[in-house]
Amino acid sequence: MSSGLRVGLVGAGMVSAYHVAGWQAAEGAALVAIADPDPARAAGRAARVPGAQVFSTLDEMIAAVDLDVIDIATPPATHAGLVGRAQAAGLHVICQKPLAGDAARAAAIVDALSSSSRVMVHENWRWRATYRALRTALKESRIAAPGRFEFRVESAGLLKDASGLYPALQRQPFFATMPRLLVFELLVHHLDVLAFLFGDVEILAAELSRRCPAVIGEDRARIELMAGGMPGVLTADFCVEGQPAAPKDLLFIDAGGKPVVDGWELNLPGANARRWNPEDAYQASYTSTISHFIDCLAAGTPFETPPQEALKTLRLVDRIYEIAGWP
Template sequence: MPTTLKKPIIRVGVAGAGAISQFHLIGWGEVEGIEVVAICDPDIARAQARAEEFGIPGVYTDVAEMLSAESLDALDIITPVGSHAPLVRLAADHGVHVVCQKPMTPTVAEAEELIRDIGDRVRFCVHENYRFRPHYAEVRQWVTEGRIGELQHVRLTMRSASMVAAEGETPFLLGRQPYLAEFPRLLIFEMLIHQMDALRAMVGELEVTSATVSRTNPTLKGEDTGVIVMRQCEGGASVVLDANISAMGYPPLPTDRLEVIGSRDTVIMDRDEIYLVSDPDNRKKHDLKANYQACFSGLIASFVKGLREGTPFPTDRLDNLETLRLMESAYEVSGWKPS
């Protein structure tokens, strides 16, 4: 059984004050018995701005200094993927539990090495939050409840104009994260890893049977379109993931359409609506803006629950390793080699 953290107040440090840190900090603020005592970013002005916004007393530019100066119980790592492994190791050396943004590491081999190095010295969770999105969780619940019968086929379509814009304008995602233009592995590594994890949580373990990816936006180094065909390891249902993040006309934020076909019925999730094909007038509506924050808050709440109760994290490093393996398998099968 994992170690239980029996403290009235859990002291948290945050590494990274970029765009998504606000969603993490809102999530931490929603959990009782949590005190975010320090935040760190190489850009001191950015760290100070977040500290002022959320009432965080400690501001640092170096994570090692923060870990040495503060008596932290947990570290929330919200930094570029290349820095994840060194920071996780640093936290473990200080006996500090970790929740780390996805992807855990750039490759499966690095993740396996990191997991071996950390062992059971500290609790280690990966912030892979799509499975905590209320609309995804509701579809998963309907499937689990048997509303559609035996699972037969799944198709998840994702579209966005994240990487394209009108002439003279900056694409939404490149404005927020300009470094993504240079990612040699983009669509699957940065985006579809979310959907892959949500699908694993919904239907169980998967294996890739075929994959095709390509680049339609020549200003990118990585791929922006792809179709991945997978098979459910237990049950054999086919699962298709079809995505394009350079789709003109679509909103800048990704929109998903999920179709889960069973032996008795089919459930559809179309952006913000969920319904059974047999009962199209009875639709469950979701607030996607609220759900965006909810998935951050849900994961953080599950991390704290795991620390306090000694229970497994839904996105523990060993579980997330399977998502990384699925992602890497898709690249191997597709043969993608950026030019």
């Protein structure tokens, strides 16, 4: 960690651990305050950050601490109010995805943006080392121009483990009560990755279903789409025997039998497979996202994922639910 931008984090839930570690690893900023309605959670996160102050609300934090940036890691329903209050105080904002609960609410956030500060959406999946390296290979034509893709996302997170528990619900209990689950919470990442790799995405068809009795939202999806004018299929399933509890990505390009992306492994034609340590690489995706935010603020350059781009992705999410007839 280095001094520079003074950062306040709002939200001390599960994902905030990666935010804290990201700010500590990034150059040009220092995490100095954490706010959460649960004092014990906030104190637990702050214990990892020497000197960090703890608050119950964003407003208390802004009033008491000299800040430059607010990092929002709270549920989507809270984002509009937090972004607005941070901007009203002249503070730059980095906000966890999804930007809002649906495209209409995200559009309201975009319409209310102030020129007094800058806002970026924290979309870390595109900062995974596998996808950064693949995009570079595509841009450098080290892969022949693809004509079709298949993107699979597989997990055993909603199958009971040996202890009789659902791993995904142990990690993120709120999944159980989300009426829109798999697409809204997870595939929003993959829609962004497809746009990042290939170009604008268009949804053609979608089927959603649920198998796990412990959730009310969808846990299985099949989506036909176009990305950069290229046809493809995006499938996802939280109930796949033999897969890890954490979602695993498999990206196939054209008719090749071997995935180009296989979890944390990249297989490019004519090259040896590249592998990353999953735990280290997952954290690095958060750190890289935060570093991009810091660098763009310093240079005055555009963010890769401004709110306007996040709005486009949420419109795709809404379209999937509409086509599938899901509540």
